[in-house]
Amino acid sequence: GDSVTQTEGQVTVSESKSLIINCTYSATSIGYPNLFWYVRYPGEGLQLLLKVITAGQKGSSRGFEATYNKEATSFHLQKASVQESDSAVYYCALSESTNTGKLTFGDGTVLTVKP
Amino acid sequence: DPKIIQKPKYLVAVTGSEKILICEQYLGHNAMYWYRQSAKKPLEFMFSYSYQKLMDNQTASSRFQPQSSKKNHLDLQITALKPDDSATYFCASSQDWDREQYFGPGTRLTVL
Numbered sequence: 001g002d003s004v005t006q007t008e009g010q011v012t013v014s015e016s017k018s019l020i021i022n023c024t025y026s027a028t029s030i031g032y033p034n035l036f037w038y039v040r041y042p043g044e045g046l047q048l049l050l051k052v053i054t055a056g057q058k059g060s061s062r063g064f065e066a067t068y069n070k071e072a073t074s075f076h077l078q079k080a081s082v083q084e085s086d087s088a089v090y091y092c093a094l095s096e097s098t099n100t101g102k103l104t105f106g107d108g109t110v111l112t113v114k115p
Numbered sequence: 116d117p118k119i120i121q122k123p124k125y126l127v128a129v130t131g132s133e134k135i136l137i138c139e140q141y142l143g144h145n146a147m148y149w150y151r152q153s154a155k156k157p158l159e160f161m162f163s164y165s166y167q168k169l170m171d172n173q174t175a176s177s178r179f180q181p182q183s184s185k186k187n188h189l190d191l192q193i194t195a196l197k198p199d200d201s202a203t204y205f206c207a208s209s210q211d212w213d214r215e216q217y218f219g220p221g222t223r224l225t226v227l
Contacts, residue, residue, distance in 0.1 A: 004157075038218075045119075046158075046205065046218040091158065100171035101146055101212035105158040 002027050004092050006106035013082050014114045021077040021109045023066075023092035033094040035068055035075040036103070041088045049077075049090070084113045118142050119219035121206050126224045128196050135182075136191040136222045138206030146170075146212045147189040149181060152221075153202040164189055165212050196226045 003026045013019050027033040037049040037059075050059035055070035066077045075092060092106040122137040140147060149161040163170040167183045178200075180192045187208075193200060206219040 034213075045220045048215050048217075051215070093158075095213075101148060101163045101165070101209060101216065102160045102171055102173065103148075103150075103158075103216060104160065107157045 002033070002094060002096065002104040004094055004104055004106035006090075006092055006109050008109050009107065010110045010112070012112045012114060015084055016081050019077075019079045019082045019086075019111070021090055021092075021111070023075045023077065023106060025073050025075065025092070025094050027073075027094060027096060029096045029098065031096075032068075032070055033096050035066070036093040036095070037064070037066055037075075037077050038091040038093055038105075039088045040091070040108075046091070082111075082113045084115050087111055087113045117220070119206060119208060119217060121204075121219040121222050123222060124220065126222055128224065128226050130196060130198060130226060132196050133192065133194045134196065134224070136193070136204050136206075136224070138189050138191070138219060140187050140206070140208040140217075140219075142208055142210075142217060143187075144208035144210050144217075145186070146209045146214075147183070147187075148207040148209075148216065149189065149191050150205045150207060150218075151202045152205065153199075158205065161191075162189075163212065170212060193224075198226045200224065201226045 034053040036051045039049045050061040052059040052068040058067040119140045146165045182190045203221040203223045205221045207216040209216045
């Protein structure tokens with residue numbers, strides 16, 4: 001079946017430093033999956049951060065970027081300069097082109113930004 | 116105002132009992148979903164419904180039964196509860212199956 005791998009369970013970064021959270025995926029369908037980053041801020045529900053549905057394209061939101069790399073089957077999340085308010089849990093996810101809406105999530109990465 | 120309501124927020128049950136988790140969405144969406152997150156495990160897809168029809172069922176057990184009495188409701192009935200069913204259950208919805216999913220706050224179920 002489909003799978004999403006986030007290698008870092010926890011990441012700690014100092015404020016204003018750069019960030020990268022790694023995500024690789026494996027999809028079973030013939031077509032290319034849709035890729036997502038979701039975020040859960042402390043005390044809040046899970047919300048979509050960004051999505052990319054076309055291989056080779058880049059998505060961006062709130063200063064975060066992720067590029068859909070079909071050759072490397074990766075969708076790493078990056079930010080040039082993090083802020084303390086970015087502290088949250090980040091989830092990489094994919095959905096197949098089948099018409100069920102199923103999202104497959106990675107384990108999540110806890111980001112702590114130190115002031 | 117919350118757009119996706121899940122009730123209750125916390126639920127404690129004894130092994131062998133039956134519980135219903137409530138989900139209502141006020142986003143006018145046509146598709147609804149259930150996910151589960153157990154301790155130290157990723158969010159796991161359970162069901163998807165579109166226009167009140169089952170689209171996908173990834174649960175291995177028939178003890179989990181979604182119930183859709185209205186277009187904006189998708190409750191989850193769990194029978195013969197087991198300690199392994201302890202998890203946080205998230206409801207989600209989207210305009211259609213291929214659109215952005217919005218998640219509810221979750222119901223944390225503990226089975227003793």
